Amino acid sequence: MWAVEIKGICKNYLLGQSKVEALRDINIKIASRRFTVLSGQSGSGKTTLLNVIGGIDCPDQGSLVIAGQEMSRLNDDQRSAFRARNLGFIFQNFNLIPVLSVWENVEIPLILQGTTVAQRKSAIMNMLETVGLAEKARSLPGQLSGGQRQRVAIARALIHRPSLVLADEPTANLDSKTGNSILQLLRRLQQEHSVTVVFSSHDPQVIAEADDLYQVHDGNVTRIAMQ
């Protein structure tokens, strides 16, 4: 089964008086349990495509099926519930909640699932150990380095065992060494958890790790390689 099926997706934005075609008739299928990279320059439409896949933006036309669910049939609350259950997000700027500790940030998706306290405790402890932040559980995001914050974001994105993780240039704000360690961590977890990861980046190191590669250019998407 395909993790994501996109048929005829178009997305336009109004920029002042002019209309920008961010996505033009996209037709792609993203395979399950693979590390897929969307590459392209800034402004090519990578983030827009990720937003549409993630259900946080609605296409103007076309069909989007994620894990067998036709997204256009869902209302806003249903899309939110779908995201909570099936998707994980990793952002370029980490987007951690600053007043919550590492533990509490990672806990958010599990709370939305309605898991018990005991279940959450066990899962979070394991995940924090996996990402190497067990001793930072009570720290606030402001007390962490960039790399540590992104590890927390990865933990948050994977804690609830989603079927699809969307990462929008998560290494862009990190130095190359840290970025590479984040990339390796995410790659390892993708394989361990058998989760589909869609990673947008124009970093050659990231592209080199891809199982599947798509080139995004001026709102068009072209499949480049499949391993």
Added chain:
Amino acid sequence: MQTFKLALRNLLRNRRRTLSTLCAITVGAVGILLFGGYNRSIEYSLQTTFVRDTGHLQIQHKDYLLNGSANPAEYSIKNYQKIMAQIEQDPELRQMVVVKTPVLILNGIAGNYAAGTSRPVLIYGSEAAGQEALNKWDEYHLGKGNQERTLNEHAPDAAMIGAGVARMLQLCDFIADQPCGSSVTPAENNTTALPDALTLLAQQTREERKPSTGDQIELLAASVGGAPNIIRVQVEAVQPQAARELDDSYVGIHLAQAQQLVFGRDQAGVTAITLQLRNTGQLEAARARLQQLFKTTLADEPLAVYDFSQLQPLYNQILDMFGKIFHFLLALILCIALFTVGNTMSMAVLERTIEIGTLRAVGLKRQDIQRLFLNEGILLGIIGCLTGIILSLFLAYLINRSGLTWHPPGVIAPIPIKIRIWGEWTMLLSVLAILMVAAVSSSWWPARRAANVHIVQALRHA
């Protein structure tokens, strides 16, 4: 619980702003409660004064209130003892009425012939035991009043007068601490002379009786049929009245003396039967029962019943005035609270736009976001109100022990400033509820805006 924890943490993010918002709510709560407590104190104080004076209810001749003061004999209740017995026997009223006592109030002239002075007065004839019982009423635990109008039961011609009456009649022995005595010679002083038509009567009376000495005064009033009548009474003490007008005209005598003055040898009556209840909350029930009796067992008596606020219209006027001031103050403070909390929440939404986008992206619904911000408003309201309540209780404690006083218009004696908050649960809960509603209402719009933020635009927000 989780959203409240998050809400509290978010409030602590910008402590200065949160503190200033809390101060606005706290100060608002203190203002409302202190004035409300003061309002309540005035209400209880006034009510206690009036209930001790006129009871909760008075049974009168049905036309007395309109016409009776000019002709008390005509508009008196003749069978008052029968009516009082009926009230005593009624099982419903017996539970509620603690004091029932007759009174006879009339206008007359008091004269001190030895000093050649006289003065129109309000003569208040009552039973000493009844008046003493009325003075004991203390539903609001204010303690003994300043006025205790209890005449000597063993002196049937005893009288108590206002300080102004004593001064004007030149009974200087009773007002040693005030200037007393005329500054003009008696021959020049015609202003206090008896009306010409009664001068002859006075002369005749003087020839028949010994001239009044020291503490004796004469009381003259119209009796049954309009003929003037005079009695002599012995002033026992001066009882200063709170209001200047009453202080300058009050004369209290035994009921029997007053009845002799008005009715002479005719069947004596009273102008009112004063009823005092266990507590004011029973007033309407007692009134309803009395009106029932007026239609049944007392149907042959032309009676009406009035409560103390009808007999003393000043009561409702004062309460109404303070009530309007209170509501104006409340509205003002509510506006301040609304703007302050609304502004704080709007700033919070703006500052946390990216965070809102992130939470929505990971799966929180619009209503979850709305609840998050509403909870912050609720927390601000709760903390501000509770702090305000505690602070106002403390300030009320200090004020009540400070000895501060004020002079209401037309009142001679200073009235202590008291604030009653503790025990006024209805007022406390009402203020808490109103401020909470204000806090939540002013958070609602920013919370709604936060909930409707477009996720993509929020994530892009700089």
